[in-house]
Amino acid sequence: xxxxxxxxxxxxxxxxxxxxxxxxxxxxxxxxxxxxxxxxxxxxxxxxxxxxxxxxxxxxxxxxxxxxxxxxxxxxxxxxxxxxxxxxxxxxxxxxxxxxxxxxxxxxxxxxxxxxxxxxxxxxxxxxxxxxxxxxxxxxxxxxxxxxxxxxxxxxxxxxxxxxxxxxxxxxxxxxxxxxxxxxxxxxxxxxxxxxxxxxxxxxxxxxxxxxxxxxxxxxxxxxxxx
Numbered sequence: 088x089x090x091x092x093x094x095x096x097x098x099x100x101x102x103x104x105x106x107x108x109x110x111x112x113x114x115x116x117x118x119x120x121x122x123x124x125x126x127x128x129x130x131x132x133x134x135x136x137x138x139x140x141x142x143x144x145x146x147x148x149x150x151x152x153x154x155x156x157x158x159x160x161x162x163x164x165x166x167x168x169x170x171x172x173x174x175x176x177x178x179x180x181x182x183x184x185x186x187x188x189x190x191x192x193x194x195x196x197x198x199x200x201x202x203x204x205x206x207x208x209x210x211x212x213x214x215x216x217x218x219x220x221x222x223x224x225x226x227x228x229x230x231x232x233x234x235x236x237x238x239x240x241x242x243x244x245x246x247x248x249x250x251x252x253x254x255x256x257x258x259x260x261x262x263x264x265x266x267x268x269x270x271x272x273x274x275x276x277x278x279x280x281x282x283x284x285x286x287x288x289x290x291x292x293x294x295x296x297x298x299x300x301x302x303x304x305x306x307x308x309x310x311x312x313x314x
Contacts, residue, residue, distance in 0.1 A: 088281045088299070091125055093136055093291030103143025103197070106207075109293045110134035110269070114211070125295060128269045129249030129314030130154075133209035136271075136291065139164075139197035151190035154210040154245060156235055157182045158253070158310065160273060162203025168193030170221040178203075181224040181234050181253065185245055187217035206273070206310060210235065213247055220245070226253040231262070231311075252311045256303040267297040268313045275307035 093107045100106050111124045112132035127133065139145075139162075147167065157164070157176075164176040169191045170184055175198075184191055197203045222245065226232035233243070236250030254262060256277075264270070270279075276289045280300040287304075288294060301309070 088279070088284065088286065088294060088296040089125070090286065090288065091123075091293045093293070096123060100137075102146045103140045104137050104145060105140070106135045106137035108133075108135045109271070115209070125269070125293060128267065128295070128312050130211045130213060130247055131208065131249050131251070131269070131312045131314075132211055133207070134269075134271065134293070135207045136204070137207055138202045138204050139195070140202060141200045142197060144194055144196040147192055147194040149190055149192045150184075150186040152188065152212060152215060153186050154212055154235070155184045155186070156208040156210065156251060157195065158206040158208070160204040160206065162197060162199055162201065164203065164205060165196040165198045166193065167196065170219055171223070174223070176223070179225055181226065183222045183224075183235055183245060185212065185217065185220040187212065187219050188215060189217075189219040191219045206271070208251065208310070210247065210249060226255070229255050229257065249312065249314045252313075254307070254309040254311055256301075256307040256309070258303050258305060261300060261302040264299045264301070264311065264313065265297065266313045268295070268299060268311055270294045270296075270299070270301065271310040273308040273310060275303060275305040277307050278302045278304055
């Protein structure tokens, strides 16, 4: 089991955004990778826990051959761009933009006078040259909601062997993850167990492990990336 604490990392950012980058995969960042950050898992190559400043925005910018997953945690986001222009997202909402070979441009904006919080995740598509596409989700308030990945026989999520789930657990509820996973504690606290080793984790901790048992000791909000 490996654990990386968000609060141990240098705060960075750009434009109207401050962020902690927890995953910067060498396949994308190469020589720009920060050695203290984790590598990705499967097709997932980037994870940042970001706060947009009041009225802050990323600025319009393009992507190609990447899937961009945005998870709004606090406040609101106004979405502009070539896919679903004008969509508004509130805390709890998720948007997934597939650039494919067609590509897309977007600008994410904090419309409010106080900071918001959002996770930004990137994944590499398994098939090149696909059309640009957009999906959005509002994960359920208790249990596990799939937001990315799965077989190509379904259309609820973009197909990938790497899956991403949002989990909300009440105190004492638990999950067991057999596959190797990256688990990010968005909020709350939990006890995790692997091969008899018990560890306490809290908001901002990123865990990499397989055969992992998670038990919520507070109301718990997780991002789970598995492959």
